[in-house]
Amino acid sequence: MPVPPPTPPPGAPEDRTDDPRHPALAAPTAASVPDLDGLVADCRACPRLVEWRERVGREGRRAYTGWDYWARPVPGFGPEDAALLLVGLAPAAHGGNRTGRMFTGDRSGDVLFAALHDIGLASQAEAVRPDDGLELYGTRVTAPVHCAPPANKPTPAERDTCRSWLVRELTLLRPTARALVVLGAFGWQAVLPALAEAGWVVPRPRPVFAHGARTVLAAADGGPSLELFGCYHVSQRNTFTGRLTPEMLREVLRTAARAAGLDPVH
Template sequence: MTTPEPARQAPGARTLAELDERVCRCRACPRLVRWREEAARTKRRAYADWDYWARPVPGFGPPDARLAIVGLAPAAHGANRTGRMFTGDRAGDFLYAALYAVGLASQPTSTHIGDGLELYGVRITAPVRCAPPANRPTPRERDTCRPWLTQELRLLRPTLRSVVVLGGYGWQAVLPALADAGWTVPRPRPAFAHGARTTLRAADGGAPLTLFGCYHVSQQNTFTGRLTPDMLREVLVAAAETAGLPASGHS
C-alpha cells in the first residue's frame, strides 16, 4: 500500500517555510481535491473576479510563535479563496477582531494575502488543510492530513507554550498530533469544553504545553451568542499570558 503524501513529505521538512511549501502541493485526498477545485471554478457571485487559491492552506504566523490557534479546516470561499487561514469569511472576521482587540494582531481584519496583517507570537493552523464539503472532513481525511499538523507542532516546540483549540473536532484531532510531536497526553484524554484548560508534559522533560478549549468561531456559534467576543477574548488573554505574551483584556 502506498504511503500517503503527508506521511512521506511532512517529516522531512526542516523549517516551517519548507513545511508550508510542501503542504501547498498536497493532493493526497481525492474528494477534497475535487471539492476545493470545484469551488474555485464555480465561485460565489461576490468573488467572481477572484483567482481562487484552491490548494491546501498552510499555517499562518511567525516560526517562533508561543501560542497556536487550531481550527478545523479552510472554508470553500474563505481560506480556499485567499490562501490564508481564517481569511475572507465571517468566522475569520470574528477571530481576527478578537486577536487585534487583545494585542495579538496588527489589524482587526484579514481580507487577502498581502493586506499587511501580522500576528504577534501567534500561529494559526488546522488539522485539515483542504476545504471539505459541508465543512465535514471524513475521519480518514483527518488522519491522512495529521502528519502536516504533527510536524508543524514539532517545529514550533522550542517556543510553543500554549494552544487554543476552536471546537470539539479540532480538540479531538489535535491530541494525537500533540502526542506525536512530543507531549504526553493524559489518559483518559481530557474532554473538550469552552474554557477547558489542561497542561501536557513534554515527553523529553522540556517545557510543558497548556491546552485551552474554546467554542469554534463559526457563524452557528457567533450569530446565536453561544460564543461572544468577550468569551473569545477571555480565552485568548489567558492563553497569551500562559505563553508569556503581552495581551490586553480590553477591546
Template sequence: MTLAELDRAVADCRACPRLVAWREEVAQVKRAAFRDQEYWGRPVPGFGPPDAAIALVGLAPAAHGANRTGRMFTGDRSGDVLYAALHAVGLASQPTATHLGDGLELFGTRITAPVKCAPPANKPTPTERDTCRPWLERELALLRPTLRAVVVLGAFGWQALLPVLNAAWAVPTPRPRFGHGVRHDLPARDGGPPLAVFGCYHVSQQNTFTGRLTPAMVEDVLTAAKAAAGPGRP
C-alpha cells in the same frame, strides 16, 4: 525542513481525492460575490511566525474563505470574529483579514488546522483527517522549541489535535474532554516546559450569530493563552 518549506509542501498536497475535487470545483464555480476573483483552490498552510508561543487550531479552510484567499480564517465571517479578538488582546496587527498582502501580522501566534483542504459541508472524513495528520505533526514539531499554549477552536480540532500532541507532551488517559474555557496543562515528555491547552467554541457563524460564542468569550480564552505563554510573550 523549515516551517516555510513545510508550508510550500502543504500547498502542493493532493493526497485526498475527494477534497482535491471539491476545493478545485469551488475555485472554478465560485460564489457570485467573488466571481471576479481568482481562488486559491489548494491546501491552505498555517499562518504566523516560526517562533510562535501560541498556536490556534481550527477545523479546515472555508470553501469561500481560506480556499479563496489562501490564508487561514481570511475572508469569511469566522475570521471577522477571530482576528478582531486577536487584535483586541494584542496578538494581531489589525482587526481584519481580507486577503494576502493586506498587511496583517500575527504576534507570537500561529494559526493552523488539522485538515488543510476545504471539505464539502465543512465535514472532513476520519480518513481525510488522518491522512492530513502528518502535516500537523511536522508543523508542531517545528514549533516545539517555543510553543507554550494552544487554543483549540471546536471539538473536531480537539479530537484531531490531542493524538498529535501526545508525541511531545503527555496527554492523560482518558483524554481530556473538550469544553469552552477548559484548560489542561500537559507535561513535556523531554522534561521541558509544559503546554497549556485551551478549549474555545469554534468561531463559526452558527455559534456567533446565535450568541453561543461572543467576542468577549473569545478574547477571554486568548488572554488566558497569552498569559500561559509566559511573561513578555508574545
C-alpha cells in the same frame, strides 16, 4: 500569491501512500516551518478534497467575482517561532480556499482576527487577502485539515491523512510553543493524538473538550510543557446565536496568551 500548479487531467492519480509527496512521507522531511508550508500547499493526497476545493475555485461565488481562488491546501499562518498556537477545523470553501491564508475571508475569520487585534496579537482587525498587511504577533493559526471539505465535514480518513502535517508543524514549533487554543470539538479530537506524536504527554483518560477547558501537557523528553485550552469554534452558528460572544473569545485568548508568555492588551 504563488501560482497554483496546473490541474492534472481527469483520472490522474492523486498522491499515493508510497508517493514521496504523501503527507506521511513528505512532512518529516520539512526542516523548517516555511519548508513545511510549501509542502502542504502542494498536497494532493485526498481525492475528494482535491476535487471539491478545485471545483469551488472554478465555480466561485457571485460575491467574489473576479477573485482568482487559491483552491489548494492552506498552510498555517503566523511566525515560525510562535508561543501561542490556535487550531481550528479546516479552511472554508469561500474563505481560506479563496484567499490562501488560514481563517481569512469569511465571517469566522472576521470574528477571530477582530479578537486577536483587540488584545494586541494581530496588527489589524480585518483579514481580507494575503497582501493586506496583516501580521500576527507571537501567534500562529493552523488546522488539522488543510483543504476545504464539502459541508465543512472532513472524513476521519481525511483527518488522519492530514495529521502528518500537523504533527510536523507542532514538532517544529516545540522550541517556542507554550500554549495552544483549540477552536471546537473536532479540532480538540484531532489535535490530541497529534500532540502525543509531537512529543507531549496526553493524559489518560483524555481531557474532555469544553469552552474554557484548560490542561497542562508535560513534554515527554522533559522539555517545556504546553498549556491546552478549549474554546467554542468561531462558526457563524456559534457567534450569531450568542453561544460564543466576542468577550468569551477574547477572555480565552487573553488567558492563553498570558500562559504563552505574551502580553495581551487588557
